Amino acid sequence: MSLSTFNRRWAAVILQALHHNGVRHVCIAPGSRSTPLTLAATQTSGFVFHTHFDERGLGHLALGLAKASGTPVAVIVTSGTAVANIYPAVIEAGLTGEKLVVLTADRPPELINCGANQAIVQPGIYGAHPAATLNLPRPTESIPARWLASAIDSEMGVLRHGALHINCPFAEPLYGEMDDTGLTWQQALGNWWQGEKPWQVYTASGGITQQPDWHSWRQKKGVVIAGRMTAQEGERVANWASTLGWPLISDVQSHTGQPLPHADLWLANPGALQVLEQARIVVQFGASLTSKRLLQWQASGHQDNWWLVDPLPGRLDPGHHRGRRIQATVEAWLDLHPAHKQVGWAEALRAYVQQAAVAVEKEIPASGEAGLAKSLPRLLPEKGQLFIGNSLSVRLVDALAQLPCGYPVYGNRGASGIDGLVATLAGVSRATCRPTLAVLGDLSALYDLNSLALLRASPAPVALVVVNNNGGQIFSLLPTPAEVRSEFYAMPQNVDFRHAAALFGLPYIAPQSLEELAGCLKQCWSGPAVATVIELKVPEAEGAAMLQKLVARASQQ
Template sequence: MSISSFNRRWAAVILEALTRHGVRHVCIAPGSRSTPLTLAAAENHAFIHHTHFDERGLGHLALGLAKASNEPVAVIVTSGTAVANLYPALIEAGLTGEKLVLLTADRPPELIDCGANQAIRQPGMFATHPAESLALPRPSQDIPARWLVSTLDNLLGSLQGGAVHINCPFAEPLYGEMDDTGLVWQQALGDWWQADTPWLRAANIVKSETQRDWFFWRQKRGVIVAGRMSADEGRLLAEWAKTLGWPLIGDALSQTGQPLPCADLWLGNGLAVAELSQAQIVLQFGSSLTGKRLLQWQATCEPEEYWLIDRLQGRLDPAHHRGRRLVSSVADWLEQHPAEPRAPWCEAIPRLSAQAWETVHAKRDIFGEAQLAHRIADYLPAQGQLFLGNSLVVRLVDALGQLPAGYPVYSNRGASGIDGLLSTAAGVQRATARPTLAIVGDLSALYDLNALALLRQASAPFVLLVVNNNGGQIFSLLPTPPAEREQFYLMPQNVHFAHAAAMFSLAYHQPENWAELEQALEGAWCKPGATVIELVVNATDGAQTLQTLLAQVSHL
């Protein structure tokens, strides 16, 4: 009997089962123990294969693919610390709902806790962060193939979002020519191999019912808060809110077109807060709000009811309002709860929003990161998409910019880490093949620098815009101790990215004014492949500009 052949047949059942649950993309890191899984994936023509030498980046690449495709994505890694490197992407997926299937190869039980090389305790190592976990046994012909396939179907059929961890131990030998070992075991699944449906169809769909008193509430004074949602849902929500005559406070990730832009500025004005206090009901669609002033208002508002609508389960409301937690996609909920045409009830807020926009617009000619955030809509590629990094970048765009309604915007705003941002953006581009603009800070780019290797394979124009303010300038907005701020918080690295781009054979530009930036972008959007554009700005100008604008708008 050939152990290597049976390992391959066992792995082939696992990979084929994944295809029945919509998995098209498989992300693979190099490794020996994962050989049965890797070769089974390579031989299965239903898959699009992606490779990367860094498992942390590989996990985020899969996250980006899942984010943009809205499909589950599989990841294959070898044993040991390779598995641990998937933790950040797994955590993010758990908070934002992308479906990841992590196939982690492992040593067999007799090699654990005995000093064997590259052997760690992998089952349960991700604690409570996976949506589900499955520790498979060592491949054995004593275990029916129908047990293996039905176990996987039961696990994947009920997955609503987040990552599943499937730990797969394999004994040596791992290599060798295929023979007939396990062929009868494999053939016991009969014509399942030629079908395209799961062996076991399991479903566990959780969805809130229609709110029968909606006809009553839609006649009240309401406020809509829009967090993360899809581009189509953002456009629908903007139209729905306009019909109702309710003010819509749109996050940069809402894709609603932010009909009342600069909310993070005008929410600091007492007139706006006073008018919002008249709301009898607040409806929040989507989670992961960005703006500090929006979060502060959300935490202190006291309407009669607060409804939060999101496809993800869980409370999702850090302020713990009295109201309703409704599990539904935004589009489905809007269809079930039609708007009734009414005149807008807010007067001060539209005026304050327009004045805030004009205040920001007056500073747009200065070459800086705050002005970039305000101008961002001018630089988006046609029929493209935007990926926003974390820290100061997303906050400035949220506070000072206005993105087109229905234009796709992606980010990692679940755990809001800066790890893996370039890898995630690469996955977003690969899933859609659209022109992509990704904007990150210099520390974020440094954190995921080897992901530039992934950008070499961009199938459409891809621009990585690195805003280099020499450190983590988000801490300039926080009351960090001045004496320790630079060394322990900002951590300026005094680096530029020309050599990094050259190392990976990527085009590079460092514009010094808006005309040069626009020229670099015009050239980048004309051809497939990635371009790195580094915007070197004065360290604290972005944070200081935001603080100055906040003060100005608060006194309008």
């Protein structure tokens, strides 16, 4: 009996079962213990392969692929700390709903807790963050292949959101020529190998129903909040709110076109808050709100009827409102809850929105970090997409820009970390093949510098704009002690990304103004499918200071 052959036959069932359950992208890191999975994947037709030497980046590459494609994506890693490096992507997927299938090769049980090399306790390593875990036994012919196929089907059939962790122990030898070992075991699955359906098909139960009192509520004064949604959902919510005549307060990830832009500014105005207090009901679609002022209003808890519609499980409401938590897709809920044409009741808000828009136009110069955020809509590629980093970048765009309705916007706003942003960008680009503008801070880019290697294979033009304000200037928005802010919070690195681009063979541009940046981007969009690193050096605290100034002014008007 050839153990290496049977390891591969066992792994082949796993990979084929994943393919039957919709996996098309497979991300593979180098490793020896994962050899059965890697070789089985390469022998399974219908997969697109992605590789990376850095497991942390690989996990976020998979996250970006899943985010933009809407399909489950598999990740194959070897044993030991390689497994731990996938953890941040598993956490993010759990919070934002992307389906990741993490296949972690493992040592067999007799090599655990005995001092064996590269052997750690892997079952349960991701804690409560995966949606499901499957700890497979050591490959053996005493377990029928139909059990293995149905075990995968069982977990994939009920996976709606988040990661599935499948731990796969393999004993040595891992290498060798294939022979007839386990062939009869494998062939017991018959024509399943040539088909497209899972061995066992799982049907989701339940469904949503119409709120019985919706007819009454839709005739009252309401407010709509739009959080993270798809582009199609954002357009529908915008039309729905407009028909109802309810004010729509939109997040940068909402794709609604932000009909009441600059909410992070005008929500600081007491007069605007008084108008909103007239609302009898708030309907929120999607979670992960960015605006600090919107989050403060949400946390105020004045509304006794707060409905939150989101397909993800969990409460998703940091304000802990009295109301209804409805787990459903936005489109399914809208289908059952049509809008009733009404005259808008909160027209008084328009004056506060206009004041904020005038302040943005007059006060923000055509330069710097705030100027970039304000100008972002005119810099977007036609039929393209936007990827926004975390920390200060996304807050400035949310407060100062008005993005087009339905224009795709991506980001990692679940845990809102700065790890893996370049890799996630690469995954989004590969999944969509659309020209992509990305805006990241310098520390975010540094944190994921290895993943610049993933941008060397871009299917469409990518412009990675690194806004270099020399450190984590998000802390300038917080009451951090001024005397230690630079050393212990912002941590300026005084780096030049020219060298990082050269290290990975990527084109590099350093525009000296926003107008020059606009010209550079036009060249990117009309040029070949390459990724360009564009470093925009800006005054260190200017962006944060400008946002603070505009919020303070709005609060006094």
